[in-house]
Structures are given as C-alpha cells and as structure tokens.
Amino acid sequence: MGNQKPGGPRNVAIIGPYTSGKTTLLESILFATGKIDRKGSVTGGNSVGDSAVEARARQMGVEVNVATTEYLGDSLTFLDCPGSVEFLQESLNVLVGVDAAILVCEPEPDKTIAMMPLFKYLEDAGVPAFIFVNKIDKASGLVRELHSALQEACGRPLVLRQVPILRNGIVTGYVDLASERSYVYKEGNASQIVDLPPEMAEEKGEHRFAMLEQLADFDDHLMEELLEDIEPSRDEVYEQLASDLERAVIYPVFLGSAEHDNGIHRLLKALRHEVPEASVAARRMGAPEDPACAQVLKNYMTQHGGKLSLVRVWSGSLKDGVTLNGERVGGMFRLFGNQQEKVPSAGAGEIVALGRLDGARTGDTLSEAGDIRLPRAPSLEPVYGLAINASNRNDEVKLSGALGKLLDEDPSLRLHHDPDVHQMILWGQGEMHLKVSFDRLASKHGISVDSERPRVAYKEAIRKPVKQHGRYKRQTGGHGQFGDVHLEIRPLPRGSGFVFEDKIVGGAVPRQFIPAVEAGVRDYLSRGPLGFPVVDLAVTLVDGQFHTVDSSEMSFKTAGRLAMSEGMPKCSPVLLEPIYKVEVASPQAATSKVNGILSSRRGQILGFDARPGWDGWDVVSAMLPQAELQDLIVELRSVTLGAGSFTMEFDHLQELSGRLADQAIEQQGVQAAT
Known part of the structure; x- marks a missing residue:
C-alpha cells in the first residue's frame, strides 16, 4: 500500500437493516482483534452490542452500543446502531460524529429497498461508507443481481472489491480485486491465500477492469493509464481507493459471513488503511481547530450512575472536571457495551462518555465558552x-x-x-x-x-338557526336568583370558531351581567348535544329581563347555559371529524399500493409528485381522517420493507354522518359515563 496510511483514533458506525447481522459483525471484529476471547451472540444475550435490558429481552438493538478495540496498533471505536426502522434516529444521530460507516446488508436483492434512507443520509452528510454483504455463505443468487439492486438504491457508484469463489453453489472464498489474490474462508480465523481457480481467470479480469474504470472516473492519471493499456501499480490502486472513500464518492463492497468470521480480517485491513483520519470528519463538520469542543451523539440514563453523554471530541483535548457549556464534567469514561472504563482525558477523534451534564442534549456542541454550534442530524417526524x-x-x-x-x-x-x-x-x-x-x-x-389509542378530537356544529328563551329563577329564604335571556343561535362557515354578540337595548339586561351570559354560553359549548365541543356558531343576546334584587352574575350565567342546552338540540347538530393533510414518501414501485392504502382509509388522494432529492421516490398527498391515522405507518412499512414514511398536519374539520358518526357518539357517551 501507499505510505499515507491514516493514523490516530478513528470511529466507525455499524448500520444496516434489522436482521442484517450488525451486532454479530461487531462480535466477530472484537474477536478477530483479540478484544474478547469468546464471541457472544444476540440470541444468547451475551453480546457486547445490544447490551440494554430492553435489547436483551427482544433480541434486537434498541440503542447505540460502543466498543473500542485495536487492530495492528490502530485504535478503532465501533458504534453498533439498531437496525429496526423504528430506531433509525439513533443511527442518524451517531453518523454525525463518525469517520466512516459500515453498511451491513444481506445478500438478498429484494431487501435493498430498506437501505434507501440510510444511503440517502450518508450521501447528504458526505459520510464515507463501506458496504459489507453479510451471510454470503447463505447467498442464493448472483452477486451481480445484488450489485444491481444496491446500485439502484444509492447515489454513489458501488465498487466491488471482492468476487466470490463458488464450490457446488456455496461461497467458499473470494478473489480480492485490488490485490489480485485469492482466499478461502477459514472458520474463526483469517482467510487462507490460495491459487486463483483457473475457471475464474476471465471473470476476475472483467471485474478488476470494471473496478479500475470506476476509479478512473475520479482520477485523470488512472484514466490515462487505462486508455494506454498500462497496468496501474498496486499502491496506486489502493491509494485511489482510499482517496475516493475519503471524498465519499464511492461505496467499496466487501463480502463475508460475520457468524463464521469469514472476510473479517480483510474488512479490518480496509478500515485500518482507508478510513480517513479524524481531522477529515472535523473539516466536514466545520469544527474549529481551537478551542477544544465535542458534540453529544447520545445520552444514556443509567440506573445507578446517573446521566452519561456520549460525545465525539472534535478538536483539542478534554479533561475530567472541565466545565462545558456552563456545567462541570463529573467523570469521563470509555464505554465497552455496558461496561465503563474511567479515563482522565480524551483527545481529538476520540469518543467518550461524560458524566453529569444535565443540560446536554443530543446534537449539542460542547465547549468551555459554550458558543459553538455544529450541524445536527435531521430529526424524524413522529408517526x-x-x-x-x-x-x-x-x-x-x-x-x-x-x-x-x-x-x-x-x-x-x-x-x-x-x-x-x-x-x-x-x-x-x-x-x-x-x-x-x-x-x-x-x-x-x-x-x-x-x-x-388516542381519542379522536371530534367537534360538533349546527346546520340551522334557532331562537331560544332561557330563564333561571330560584327563591330561597333570603335573596333569590333571577336571570332571563333571549338568544339567537346560528351556524357560521367552517373554521369561523365562536362569536358572541349582544343587541340589548333599553337596559333589558344590565351591562354588568352581559359577560356572565357569554360565560354561561361558553360553558355549554365545551360539550354539545352530541357530547363534543361545539364550534363554528354565533350566539346573539337580543333581549332579557332582570330583578333589581335577585339578579346576579351567577343567575345570568346559569340562564345563558340553560338557553343553550334547550336550544342547541333544535339546531340540527352535526358531528365534525378532523381531517389531516398527509404526505406519504415511498419508492415508486410501491406508489400504487400506497394509493390503495390511503383510499381504503377514506382518504382523498390529491396527487403525487417526485420526492425532491430522492431518485426513484414519490410523495403522495392526501386528505385523511384523524381516525384513520393511528396505525397507518404499520401498513406503509409493510408494503415498502420499512422504507416508507409520512408527515401529517391538521387541515380542517369535515362533517361525518352514518354508522361511523353513530359509533363515535356512542363511544363518547360511554367515556362520559365512566
């Protein structure tokens, strides 16, 4: 290789869809580097990753796990991210602070759609990334088909670094296209070099030339060599691979099986020689060289140790006890799964956990002055x-x-x-x-x-106007209570809200009691004749009577409420349900299915358009009742292998009648009774 191998600590996120084998890959890496002497497993509940109680119970990742190891003298920190799309935000938050990522996938072309959101973020953020095709020993199709499916899902060229060697339809090793060497897998050990199978000579040549052509797209000198039929040196090829990775313009693709430790050492060598040093990511993020600063990637609430903030140190050096953003650090730790190792300091490029920073939030930039703001990960909308x-x-x-x-x-x-x-x-x-x-x-x-399930925020309105008289009269041993009002109730256009007017003349109702009438009316509107808040109507006080001794604010408030309770049922009340503007983002192949889902949920489809910045994606716009939103995301993910998502925003209220209205009114009555 070239002489410019990156140095210093480097951080690598392990990301990928659920069941792709990320945590198993981390175990294999830690075993291969001698950090652990025995591999754990997700099913056994003894892996370094997926160490949270909730993760162990479900045998799936639910939060980021961290582990640092050394390989041939180089320090590598791995951040194992959960694969379920429901915990995607964890991956996005971590990718802000790494030097590179390993995107793990299974050798099944049909599953590549689930990787689209991860590809998109890597490309938007400019994060260098490798692809590791895991479970290659279980591959049922051609690598060429997988390569094509992956290339359709991402925006950078895929550079195939290895070609599988097949024996009786089973992958037993690989040809490394950069070194032009052939290897066979050895369970639990580094692969063993072997002679290239004669029948693969032509295939190897074709794949290597294709790799060089892709690299030449980013280097004029290499392009000239290819045009002149000059074989580039091995060092030049490796240097170009490292340069293209650093600039995040390619995805190098490796093959292996984490379960059987196949292909792990070759991947580790690529990480050691090609992951850019820490200063490259610092420049990408715009981090200052001075003063020292760090960024929060994740907060953990531990049962006994309080809050720990996982941070990437971007510049300078931090010591335990330093004051960051006005808070004193109370402990500095290097994490290894659920274990904590106390350290006195951390330098640029390191990832450590800081204790007792109660005010630190995920994405915050920390410094002694507290005046630095680095870019944050995008926030996913709740669904x-x-x-x-x-x-x-x-x-x-x-x-x-x-x-x-x-x-x-x-x-x-x-x-x-x-x-x-x-x-x-x-x-x-x-x-x-x-x-x-x-x-x-x-x-x-x-x-x-x-x-x-959240209750639907139904409202009710009226269809016709009514004039109503309301009188409250009560006589006791002392002063009595007397209030008498005449109201006109009429509907208003949808979205108008509530309007109260008075047209009292001649002092029929004294001025000081008119606000009390309005208060009584408003009291009633919180629960109309159908049992829901009333909207979009006007109430006018047109006449009334009072008693010089027995009238009071309370008596006129009660009279107003009584007039409403007697008049509103005569106004042809109607139920209103909230309608939301929904925008569903999905791959184009699923657009017709998305339309069907929305239609089956009483949705009014407004149209669809290409999703800005996402090749091969559509955004379908529709109006959808709130009652139909509850588990919409479950159905959308089912038809898009987890890739689909949606946003929602309240738009308007719309009349609801028939069986659905009757059910809503009946349910409201049951809730009120209980």
Whole structure:
C-alpha cells in the first residue's frame, strides 16, 4: 500500500437493516482483534452490542452500543446502531460524529429497498461508507443481481472489491480485486491465500477492469493509464481507493459471513488503511481547530450512575472536571457495551462518555465558552402515538420528571398534551419504539404506565338557526336568583370558531351581567348535544329581563347555559371529524399500493409528485381522517420493507354522518359515563 496510511483514533458506525447481522459483525471484529476471547451472540444475550435490558429481552438493538478495540496498533471505536426502522434516529444521530460507516446488508436483492434512507443520509452528510454483504455463505443468487439492486438504491457508484469463489453453489472464498489474490474462508480465523481457480481467470479480469474504470472516473492519471493499456501499480490502486472513500464518492463492497468470521480480517485491513483520519470528519463538520469542543451523539440514563453523554471530541483535548457549556464534567469514561472504563482525558477523534451534564442534549456542541454550534442530524417526524397515564395514581407527579429524562435519552420521542381530548400522548416511530420506552420507564424509573389509542378530537356544529328563551329563577329564604335571556343561535362557515354578540337595548339586561351570559354560553359549548365541543356558531343576546334584587352574575350565567342546552338540540347538530393533510414518501414501485392504502382509509388522494432529492421516490398527498391515522405507518412499512414514511398536519374539520358518526357518539357517551 501507499505510505499515507491514516493514523490516530478513528470511529466507525455499524448500520444496516434489522436482521442484517450488525451486532454479530461487531462480535466477530472484537474477536478477530483479540478484544474478547469468546464471541457472544444476540440470541444468547451475551453480546457486547445490544447490551440494554430492553435489547436483551427482544433480541434486537434498541440503542447505540460502543466498543473500542485495536487492530495492528490502530485504535478503532465501533458504534453498533439498531437496525429496526423504528430506531433509525439513533443511527442518524451517531453518523454525525463518525469517520466512516459500515453498511451491513444481506445478500438478498429484494431487501435493498430498506437501505434507501440510510444511503440517502450518508450521501447528504458526505459520510464515507463501506458496504459489507453479510451471510454470503447463505447467498442464493448472483452477486451481480445484488450489485444491481444496491446500485439502484444509492447515489454513489458501488465498487466491488471482492468476487466470490463458488464450490457446488456455496461461497467458499473470494478473489480480492485490488490485490489480485485469492482466499478461502477459514472458520474463526483469517482467510487462507490460495491459487486463483483457473475457471475464474476471465471473470476476475472483467471485474478488476470494471473496478479500475470506476476509479478512473475520479482520477485523470488512472484514466490515462487505462486508455494506454498500462497496468496501474498496486499502491496506486489502493491509494485511489482510499482517496475516493475519503471524498465519499464511492461505496467499496466487501463480502463475508460475520457468524463464521469469514472476510473479517480483510474488512479490518480496509478500515485500518482507508478510513480517513479524524481531522477529515472535523473539516466536514466545520469544527474549529481551537478551542477544544465535542458534540453529544447520545445520552444514556443509567440506573445507578446517573446521566452519561456520549460525545465525539472534535478538536483539542478534554479533561475530567472541565466545565462545558456552563456545567462541570463529573467523570469521563470509555464505554465497552455496558461496561465503563474511567479515563482522565480524551483527545481529538476520540469518543467518550461524560458524566453529569444535565443540560446536554443530543446534537449539542460542547465547549468551555459554550458558543459553538455544529450541524445536527435531521430529526424524524413522529408517526405513531399512544395516550398514556400512570398505572398507579401515586406516580402521576413522578411521571412528568421521568418522561423528561426519557425524552432526553431518546429525542425521537415527542410528548403532547392534547387539550381537546384531555390526554397526554407519547409519539414515536412505531409500536415497538413506544413499548421499549414504556419498559425503560418501568426499569429505570420504577413507573408503570397504561396506554391506549388516542381519542379522536371530534367537534360538533349546527346546520340551522334557532331562537331560544332561557330563564333561571330560584327563591330561597333570603335573596333569590333571577336571570332571563333571549338568544339567537346560528351556524357560521367552517373554521369561523365562536362569536358572541349582544343587541340589548333599553337596559333589558344590565351591562354588568352581559359577560356572565357569554360565560354561561361558553360553558355549554365545551360539550354539545352530541357530547363534543361545539364550534363554528354565533350566539346573539337580543333581549332579557332582570330583578333589581335577585339578579346576579351567577343567575345570568346559569340562564345563558340553560338557553343553550334547550336550544342547541333544535339546531340540527352535526358531528365534525378532523381531517389531516398527509404526505406519504415511498419508492415508486410501491406508489400504487400506497394509493390503495390511503383510499381504503377514506382518504382523498390529491396527487403525487417526485420526492425532491430522492431518485426513484414519490410523495403522495392526501386528505385523511384523524381516525384513520393511528396505525397507518404499520401498513406503509409493510408494503415498502420499512422504507416508507409520512408527515401529517391538521387541515380542517369535515362533517361525518352514518354508522361511523353513530359509533363515535356512542363511544363518547360511554367515556362520559365512566
């Protein structure tokens, strides 16, 4: 190789779809580098990654896990990210602070659609990345087909670095196209070099020339050599591969099987020689050379040690006890799964956890002056919500503080207090995401919660005007109570809200009592004849009577409420349901299925257009009732292998009649009775 091998600590994110084998790859890397003497497994619950209680229980990643190891004297820190799309925000937050990523995938062309969002972020952020095709020993198709499917899913050229060697339809090794050497896999050990099978000579030549052609697109000197039939030196090829990776213009593709330790050493050598040194990512992020600064990639709420903030040090050196953004660091640690090793300091390029930074939020830039702001990861919009409350009423006060810590640890959650339905709704990226959050509330904060579907914020309005008289008269031993009003109630155009007017002449109702009439009317509007808040109407006070002794604000407030309760049922009340503007983003191959899903949910499709900046994607716009939104994301992900998503925004209220209206009114009556 060339003489410009990168040095210093470097950080690599391991990302990829669910079941692709990321955590198994991390175990294999740690075993190959001698960091662990025995590999754990996800199913066995003893892996370095997926170390959280919630991850162990589900045998799947739910948060970022960190492990640092050394390979031939170089320090490499790996950040194992969860694969489920419901925890995608964890990956996006981490990719801000790494020098490169390994995108792990299975050798199944049909599953490449699930990688599109990850490809898009890598390309938008300019993060260098390798592709590791895992489980190659179980491949059922041609690598060429997988290569084509992957290339359709991403925006950078894929540079195939290895060609599989097949024996009886099983991958037993590979030809390295850069070194032109052939290897056979050895279980638990580095691959063994062998002679190139004679029948593969032509195929190897074709693939190597294709690789060189791709590299030549980014280097004029290499292009000239190819045009003149000059074979480039091995060092030149490796240097070009490293340069193209650093500039994030290609995806080098490696093959292997993490379960059997196949292809791991070759991948490690590529990481050691080709992952750019830390200063490259610092320049990409615009980090200053001075003063020292770091950025929060993830917060952990530990049961006994309090809060830990995982940070990437961008420049300078940080020492334990330093004050960052006005808070003193209370402990500095290097993480290895769920283990913590105390360290006194950390330099540029290192990833460590800092203790007791209560004010630090994911994405924050930390410095002694606290005046540096580096780019953050994009925030995913929530797509699934559940109304929650403490199972034990004694925990209601504690729940608020616990939820604050939960949102600090997982910023992809949102908490919304809905005044229309009087519910506290926790929003996230899916049902599993929220279930994991509930488990954390129980395990870390000792609070159990009950959850249910959020109620729909139905309203009601009226169709026709009515004039109504309301009188409240009560005589007791002393002063009595007397209030008498005449109201005109009429509908207003949709979206007008509520208007109160008075046309009292001659003092029929004294001025000081008119606000009380309005208050009585407003009191009634919180629950109309159908059981829902009333909107879009005008109420006019046109006449009334009073008693010099017995009239009071309370008596006129009651008279106003009585007039409304008697008059509103005569106004032909109608139920209104909230309609949301929904925009669904999905690969074009799924657009027709998306249209079908929206139509089946009473959606009014407005049209579709190409998704800006996403080749091969559409955005379908539609109007959809709130009642149909609850599990929309589940169906969308089903037809897009997890790649589809949507945004929603309230648009208007629309009349609802028939069986659905009857069911809503009946349900509201049941809730009111309980």
